[in-house]
Amino acid sequence: MRKLMFAAIVPALVLLIAMPAAADSYMYGTMGMGSLMKSPVVYSGTFLFGVTGTWEVEIDDSLWPAEADSTARFDYIWTNFFADNYDDTIGAQAWFGYFDGVTMPTSPTFLFDLTAPAGSITGDASVVIMIRDWYADGILSQDEKHGNNQMTVTYILNPDAGTGAFEDYCGNGSMSGGNFNFVNPPADDSVNLMGQFSATFCGSPVEQSSWGTIKALYN
Numbered sequence: 001m002r003k004l005m006f007a008a009i010v011p012a013l014v015l016l017i018a019m020p021a022a023a024d025s026y027m028y029g030t031m032g033m034g035s036l037m038k039s040p041v042v043y044s045g046t047f048l049f050g051v052t053g054t055w056e057v058e059i060d061d062s063l064w065p066a067e068a069d070s071t072a073r074f075d076y077i078w079t080n081f082f083a084d085n086y087d088d089t090i091g092a093q094a095w096f097g098y099f100d101g102v103t104m105p106t107s108p109t110f111l112f113d114l115t116a117p118a119g120s121i122t123g124d125a126s127v128v129i130m131i132r133d134w135y136a137d138g139i140l141s142q143d144e145k146h147g148n149n150q151m152t153v154t155y156i157l158n159p160d161a162g163t164g165a166f167e168d169y170c171g172n173g174s175m176s177g178g179n180f181n182f183v184n185p186p187a188d189d190s191v192n193l194m195g196q197f198s199a200t201f202c203g204s205p206v207e208q209s210s211w212g213t214i215k216a217l218y219n
Contacts, residue, residue, distance in 0.1 A: 023171065023198040026050055030175065030195070033188040036077055039067045043191060053114035057125055057153055059099050060106045070184045078140070082131065086138065093133035095140070100126040110155045119164025121171075121199065125155040129180055151180035151191060159202045166199055173197025 032045020032055065044056035065072040081097040101107035107124040114120060130150040135141060152174065159170040175195025183189045 023200040025196065025198045027196045028194070030055055030193045032193070033190050035183055035185070035187070035189050037067060037070055037073055037183060038185050038188070039064070051112070051114050052116045053112060055110070055112050057108060057110045057127065059108045059127060060104055063105070067185045074182065088138070093136045095131045095133065097129040097131070110153065117165040119162065119166040121157045121166045121169070121197070122161045123156045123158035125153055128152045145182050148179045148181060150176065150178050151193070152176040153193065157197070157199060168201060168203035169199040170202040171197060171199040
C-alpha cells in the first residue's frame with residue numbers, strides 16, 4: 001500500500017515542481033516627453049494608471065549628426081530609417097522607421113522604475129514610428145512630418161537586471177500612442193503611450209534535491 005501511495009504522490013510532486021509560474025500582467029498609461037532631434041535621445045515620463053513610478057526609453061544616437069544642425073540630423077534619420085520603408089498600400093500609405101538591434105549598432109533600451117509594485121524592470125527595446133502619407137504621393141510634406149503619428153515600443157525584460165518585486169523576473173511588453181511628432185530643438189515632443197507587460201518569475205522556486213532525498217520524505 002505504501003508503494004502505491006508513493007507512486008501516486010511522486011508524479012504529483014514532479015508536476016508541481018515542473019509547473020511554470022503564472023505571469024503577472026499589468027495594463028498602464030503614460031505621459032512623457034522626448035525627441036529624436038535632441039541628443040541623447042531619451043523619451044521619459046510618469047505613469048497615469050496601472051502602475052506608479054517613472055519610465056524611459058533611450059535610443060543610441062552616437063552616430064547621428066549633432067542636434068545643433070537640425071537639418072542634417074533630420075536628413076540622416078529620414079534617409080537611414082524611413083526613406084526605404086514605404087508602404088504603398090492604397091488607403092494606408094506610410095513610411096515606417098525601425099530603430100532596433102538590426103538597424104542600429106545597439107538596441108534601444110527601456111527602464112521602468114516603479115513604486116507600486118516596488119521594483120524596476122529594464123532590457124532591450126525596439127521602436128517603430130509610422131509617418132502617414134496623407135497625400136498618397138510618396139513625398140514627405142511639412143504637415144505630415146509635424147502631424148500626429150504612431151509610435152510603438154516593444155521590449156523584453158532582462159531577468160538579471162530586475163529589482164524588488166521583479167528580481168529574477170522575465171517577460172515582455174509594449175506601449176503605443178498616436179501623437180508622435182518631429183520637433184526641432186530645444187522643443188520636446190509630448191507623447192502619451194498606452195501599454196501592457198507580463199512578468200514571470202524565472203528563477204527556480206524550489207531547492208534542488210536528489211531523488212533519494214525526495215523518496216526519504218515518504219519513508
